[in-house]
Amino acid sequence: MPTDDFTSMDHAFDERIVRLLHQQLTGEVLTAGEQQELDTWKNRSLSNTALSEKINDEAAVQQMLQVWHQIERNREQNKIRFLSMLQDLQHSSISKRPLLRFLSHRVFRYAAAVALLIGVATFLWVNQRKPAGPGNNMAAAGKNMPIAPGRDGAILTLADGSTMVLDSAGNGVLANQNGTSVVLQNGQLAYNTGDGAAGAPVYNTVSTPKGRQFKLILPDGTKVWLNAASIIRYPTSFEGKERNITLQGEAYFEVSQDAKTPFKVTTDEATTIEVLGTSFNINAYTNENIIRTTLLDGAVRINAYHQTATLKPGQQAAVKPSKGQMVVLNAVNTDQVMAWKNGLFNFDDASLDEVMRQLERWYDIEVVYEKGIPTAHFGGEINKQNTLQDVLHILEGSKVDFQLEGRKLIVKP
Amino acid sequence: MPGVSSYEEDELLTAIAANDTAAYSHLYDVYYNTLVYFSLSIIQDQHQAEDIATESLLKLWQSPNRFESIGKLRAYLFTLARNASLNYLKHLRVREKRSLEISEQEQHDDNSIASLMAESELMRLIYQEIARLPDNYRQIVELLYLQDMPSADVAAQLDISMENLRQRKARAIKELKTVLLKKGVSSQFLSILFF
16 A cells, blocks of 8 residues: 655665666676665565566666657657746746645545556566567567547646646546636536635646647636647636636637626737637747737737737737737638647648647657758648548658658658 | 756755746756656556656645755655556546456555666666767667667668768767776676667
């Protein structure tokens, strides 16, 4: 039965053991005392014995390092995301929040009650690695594995910092946030204020990783479709004169009418989109250098870098944070803008890197250019439910070659 | 792996308690991969494990505690990651109704979790040896060993001949050997790595 936490563990001892294991693995000679210490550790549990044996097995070590390497390859990108989330938290709370409910005993009862699925003994890779030889290795096996498209799912972070994984399977009340209940219905998140007045608003965050999208209904009834790799933060009940939320990434909004309380979306420090009952799409990924707000219906006002623009349906405001500029485009292709929500990629007149960034987000892959970014332009629509391989097959008509290694896509001219 | 800035323990603990962004950046460099590896070993899903590691560090930010030692801080991070991983598995289990398939051996008890913590930290140390190699050698080791790419493909990707690749691989091993020997380490590690 797992203990509540590890704070009573002997950190110095753990650190010493790890160092000794490292020395053993790198072939350093241990002193008799060190060897004895390691043996004591080894005999303490079956898991320790198993680990000790595993690091003497070169194939196992290679597999373990390969797993680590895969983690390392996503690290930089995930770090950027982490730091931007920190920034978000910094802006949102002046004082620190109370200690997480996470450490309450309820969680541990779960943990204890759950006899778990996969043992450490089954280790990291189910497939036993076969002896190395041409065409008989993991990279080659990975090549033929179809990469599935993204699907619905997100992570909900409650006001106390605890998180929940949301997906299409669950239904029911997830939590109560100061008098407002958080409900998951048919894979979409909603808030019920109930009869009683809601308490002071607290903030929730819904974030989608790469390869996931999600739909939610905000406490005021506004519908939000959140694209992959995006984060939205909002209060669990809207109080005061404005409905303020923040967004990173891409989302489509259908804002519920309330002329007295304007709905405002902040995408970065200098850009706010103000709306009155309307539907619009915001694309504000940090790795796209333009924040695009496209209006489908109603009216929105954009305040960006001390400039203001009011959009009519069919218009798009393009804000370039690097230059602090905003331009309004007329008669944009709204089908293309809305394609993602309608389950499509629309690559009409898209450049190769634009296409690749979309694929990265939806298939959770990393794209590498072997020799710069080839100038290729694309056209047409592709169903987002295709596997990555099928999409690449379609794109290969356009004078570009792709090579897939695991989740890394190499683009060749 | 990037150069990890150094901090005095006490200075770091204070900076963390004060929600200093630079300190968290440092903390990320030190613990992120380890936490992902740890969680991944439990839940077998890299995507989720990455989210769990990130969330654990974010929770630390939200916690008002000042930890009395790095050891306590580390324990706290691992606790968060373990709980989130177990919760995720529970979630999966409910969804897939796989409870019947669970056997005695598959339980994540304290012992297996503790040993997994050691393994995660050990991997960090070993990977560092490779990450510290000069770029052109590291590239070879990454492609051949960490990505398990066939030699012919590696040569093609680097646009060099097979002979050239063999030479570069030999130099990479020599370099690694020098690095390890400087640390007073024998070459057994290399035989594990390459043959």
